[in-house]
Structures are given as structure tokens and as C-alpha cells.
Amino acid sequence: KAGVTQTPRYLIKTRGQQVTLSCSPISGHRSVSWYQQTPGQGLQFLFEYFSETQRNKGNFPGRFSGRQFSNSRSEMNVSTLELGDSALYLCASRTGSFSPLHFGNGTRLTVT
């Protein structure tokens, strides 16, 4: 069974630009969550989608948004990038609320 796939693996953007990250969950997993990981702040929850609906949202500004498609694939968008947005962005899927998370290997975003 294929794992969670995130693309691209690495991305370099300039301040003020916008970026879209993609995540393909494990087949059959309807829940997709996004996390931001930085050395100083650890793993920070961005949002979770289930069956195309945002179920939960973390404490991030409106520049961070996401969506989920009918095939459970998800995208995350960050607009007006700031230097502080440089981080590893992790996507995780699971079958439901009681299930553990299966993480992808992340997208390393660098904002210059």
C-alpha cells in the first residue's frame, strides 16, 4: 500500500509570493491533516479535512488555507509569504478520529 505522498519535496520562494503544496493520502483514508514543523516551535497543527470539509483549524493567520478534493487529495496554500513561514510542512492521513496519523515526508519550504 502506497504511503502518504507530498509534492514537491523542496521549494524556495521569495517574500510576498504564494505557494501551493500537495498531499495524496493513503488509499481509503478520508482525513487529511496539515502541520508546520520548525526547530523552535515543534509540530504545529494547521487544519484537518474530512470528506472535503474542514473539520478543525489551528491558530494560524488567514494566509494559510487548504482544501480537499473528492478523491481525498489535499492542497495547502500560503499567500503573501513571510520569512517566518520557512518550515517543514507535513501532511498526515488517517481513516478516522480514533486512528493514528500516517505522515508523508514533508515539503521543505524556504522563504528568502
Added chain:
Amino acid sequence: TQLLEQSPQFLSIQEGENLTVYCNSSSVFSSLQWYRQEPGEGPVLLVTVVTGGEVKKLKRLTFQFGDARKDSSLHITAAQPGDTGLYLCAGVDSNYQLIWGAGTKLIIKP
């Protein structure tokens, strides 16, 4: 705001030594998960503990859930270089949300 305090933040020991990582909270969790993350990869689930007082063993790793389901520990016996990584604990609250610890970066020197 629920918090899960993980300690130590960083640990560097010699191969063969034992170590314990702690996750503590003032909140009660329905379950608690432990993950390990290696450089360049996402976290991978090691174990889920559900019942207060539960002890689970995974080869040289022993996981314990506190009786009151507010804390957990991970004990590694005879650590090996392959145990190197970032260890993360995550408590599942009453709304099925995951509350994450800040992580313990573990380095095992040969």
C-alpha cells in the same frame, strides 16, 4: 489551553546506555501516541497507549501510560545508534484532537 510537556528536549548518550523520555500534562487524555521522526522523513507511529497504567513493549522500548492518563514515559534499554531520532508524544483529548509535545531529540553515539 492544553499542554503536553516533553522532557528532556535533547539527549546525547553512548551506545548501550539506558534512557527515559517523559511527557506530562495536567489534562487527561483518552489515549497517547508516541512517534519517532528521522531526518528528512515524517513521524512514524511507534505505539498507542489507551488504558491508565498500561505498559507496552516494542523490543528495547517500553512505553507506560500514567494511572491518571495525564502522563507517559518512554524507556529505551541498551540504546543503539539506530534509535537516534526525534521522539514525539501526542495526547488525544476528549474532542479527538491531538496535543503534541515539543519533542525529544535523541542522539546515540557509537
